[in-house]
Structure formats: C-alpha cells, structure tokens
Amino acid sequence: xxxxxxxxxxxxxxxxxxxxxxxxxxxxxxxxxxxxxxxxxxxxxxxxxxxxxxxxxxxxxxxxxxxxxxxxxxxxxxxxxxxxxxxxxxxxxxxxxxxxxxxxxxxxxxxxxxxxxxxxxxxxxxxxxxxxxxxxxxxxxxxxxxxxxxxxxxxxxxxxxxxxxxxxxxxxxxxxxxxxxxxxxxxxxxxxxxxxxxxxxxxxxxxxxxxxxxxxxxxxxxxxxxxxxxxxxxxxxxxxxxxxxxxxxxxxxxxxxxxxxxxxxxxxxxxxxxxxxxxxxxxxxxxxxxxxxxxxxxxxxxxxxxxxxxxxxxxxxxxxxxxxxxxxxxxxxxxxxxxx
Numbered sequence: 001x002x003x004x005x006x007x008x009x010x011x012x013x014x015x016x017x018x019x020x021x022x023x024x025x026x027x028x029x030x031x032x033x034x035x036x037x038x039x040x041x042x043x044x045x046x047x048x049x050x051x052x053x054x055x056x057x058x059x060x061x062x063x064x065x066x067x068x069x070x071x072x073x074x075x076x077x078x079x080x081x082x083x084x085x086x087x088x089x090x091x092x093x094x095x096x097x098x099x100x101x102x103x104x105x106x107x108x109x110x111x112x113x114x115x116x117x118x119x120x121x122x123x124x125x126x127x128x129x130x131x132x133x134x135x136x137x138x139x140x141x142x143x144x145x146x147x148x149x150x151x152x153x154x155x156x157x158x159x160x161x162x163x164x165x166x167x168x169x170x171x172x173x174x175x176x177x178x179x180x181x182x183x184x185x186x187x188x189x190x191x192x193x194x195x196x197x198x199x200x201x202x203x204x205x206x207x208x209x210x211x212x213x214x215x216x217x218x219x220x221x222x223x224x225x226x227x228x229x230x231x232x233x234x235x236x237x238x239x240x241x242x243x244x245x246x247x248x249x250x251x252x253x254x255x256x257x258x259x260x261x262x263x264x265x266x267x268x269x270x271x272x273x274x275x276x277x278x279x280x281x282x283x284x285x286x287x288x289x290x291x292x293x294x295x296x297x298x299x300x301x302x303x304x305x306x307x308x309x310x311x312x313x314x315x316x317x318x319x320x321x322x323x324x325x326x327x328x329x330x331x332x333x334x335x336x337x338x339x340x
Contacts, residue, residue, distance in 0.1 A: 011069035112150030
C-alpha cells in the first residue's frame with residue numbers, strides 16, 4: 001500500500017473560554033494518501049475547520065491550543081517544527097483555500113500582486129516573472145482575459161472568480177496537499193460545480209492530494225475518494241465514498257443521508273431531518289455524544305463511549321456500539337432514498 005502523505009494521530013485541539021474548555025477536536029486520527037480527494041463532512045461546530053487549521057498550526061492563540069497528537073507530513077511531525085520552518089511549509093508543500101475569499105484576499109493589492117507574492121517570497125522571482133506566472137495561473141483556473149484581470153482588485157471579481165483566484169494562489173508552488181475549507185460556500189449551484197471542476201483540474205495538473213472540508217454531501221458524492229464524518233469533535237464514521245452513501249453504519253451518517261433534498265421527492269414528509277441539536281463541546285463525553293439524538297439508542301450508548309469499529313470493508317469504520325453487528329442496516333427510509 002502507498003505510504004500516507006499525511007497522518008494525523010489522536011489530535012486534540014482545545015479552546016479556553018470564560019465558560020470552560022471547548023474540546024473542538026477531541027482525539028481525531030486519519031490518513032490522507034497521495035493524489036486522493038479526502039472529504040471531511042459534518043454539521044457546523046463538528047470540528048472540521050479546526051482540524052484543518054491544526055494541520056498548519058493556525059489555531060488562534062493564546063486561547064486555542066493543540067494539546068495532544070501527532071501530525072506527520074512525509075514522516076515529519078509538523079507539531080515539532082519551529083515557526084520559521086512552518087512558514088516555509090505553508091503554501092510551499094501544504095496550501096489552504098480559506099472559506100471566505102473576500103476576507104482572505106487583501107483589498108488594497110491587485111489579485112496578480114497577491115498571487116505573484118508567493119513566488120517572490122518562496123522562489124525569489126522578479127516582479128516581472130511573478131506577474132507572468134500569475135497570468136498563467138489565472139488562465140489555469142479558467143479566469144477569462146487573465147492578462148487584464150491580473151491587474152484588477154478583489155472587489156472587481158465576482159464571488160466565483162475570487163474563489164478561483166484563491167485556488168490559483170494556493171497551487172502557485174505546486175503543493176503536495178491542498179486543503180479546501182468550504183470552497184463552495186455562498187456560491188450558486190452552477191458556480192459550485194465549476195469551482196469543483198477547477199479543483200480537480202489543478203489536482204491532476206500538479207498531482208496534489210485534496211482535503212475537502214464541506215457540509216454539502218452533493219459535492220462530496222461527485223469528487224471524493226474517501227470520507228470522514230465528524231460529530232462533536234470526533235470521528236463518527238470513515239469509509240470510501242460509495243460505502244458512506246450506500247452502506248452507512250453510524251446513525252448520524254444515516255441522518256445526514258436522509259436529510260438530503262432530492263429532485264424526485266414529491267412529498268415534504270420524505271425529507272427526514274435529524275432531531276435535536278449538537279451537544280456542547282464544553283463537556284467531556286464518556287458516552288456516545290449522538291445518543292440524545294439517536295432514534296436507535298440503547299442503554300450502553302448512554303454509559304460507554306463507542307470506539308471506531310471495522311464494519312464491512314477493511315477501510316470502513318464507525319464509532320457505534322452496533323455498527324459491526326450482522327444485520328445492522330440503515331432504516332427503511334434511507335434504503336428507499338439512496339443518493340445517486
């Protein structure tokens with residue numbers, strides 16, 4: 001088997017607040033392999049973005065802190081690197097596309113200047129060389145008239161074009177890993193599809209792996225190789241994309257599947273939302289955090305925290321006491337509404 005490009009082991013990232021310690025990420029482990037698309041899904045507050053920020057040690061300080069774990073990139077523990085070594089790594093080997101390009105881009109510099117700055121800082125390129133490379137990258141991400149757009153400011157770009165510019169900046173130095181944090185948020189469906197096409201295009205161009213963070217299961221279905229479902233700061237389920245959609249094992253994953261709106265739904269009552277609300281991350285869980293919302297809860301669920309269990313194929317695991325039991329199947333409603 002190919003060696004993992006990135007290995008995260010027992011990662012815990014906490015935030016100190018006036019109300020106590022928020023355990024935003026609480027013991028998460030996963031691998032990302034070269035050239036794969038690894039999706040991380042879950043509700044808002046499940047720990048997806050904090051996991052991504054932890055990889056590059058971008059947790060806001062002093063309130064946020066990585067308190068435990070290993071983050072191995074090409075076998076090197078990123079948590080042991082000095083600040084200067086991390087700065088050299090960011091953008092060079094691991095790049096990130098942030099959720100809101102309008103706030104991530106500097107409004108007082110042209111888009112071309114900001115893309116070219118990456119080359120000037122990391123590669124020592126001249127201003128002319130950086131400008132030419134910025135035009136090439138804007139063309140790569142399908143920006144029309146890149147030789148003109150390169151000298152425009154972020155506010156002159158549409159939302160979709162700003163996101164393309166962020167992708168161009170992220171892949172400027174041919175990174176091995178591209179972290180995309182909700183890259184299609186606030187974009188209409190047509191533009192979302194275009195952005196994902198651009199991401200896959202640059203992935204193939206540079207042979208990069210992608211860590212895709214999203215709550216949009218429709219986006220995941222079309223692009224992901226493997227999926228990690230997060231709930232309350234922990235891993236609820238991890239599997240191939242097809243296993244998650246057609247054979248989910250964790251009741252929370254069942255709930256995500258039945259919450260998807262389909263074009264062929266004729267009756268409103270066929271949309272089955274997950275009841276209740278996510279738990280507070282101020283508490284420590286010695287029981288299943290999904291148990292208060294689970295329609296199939298048993299006594300053991302309220303007393304013991306479930307470990308990840310292999311269920312079915314070797315790469316399919318779920319943190320449910322019953323996931324590995326023979327006959328443990330999704331509810332009838334989900335079987336009838338499989339996502340294509």
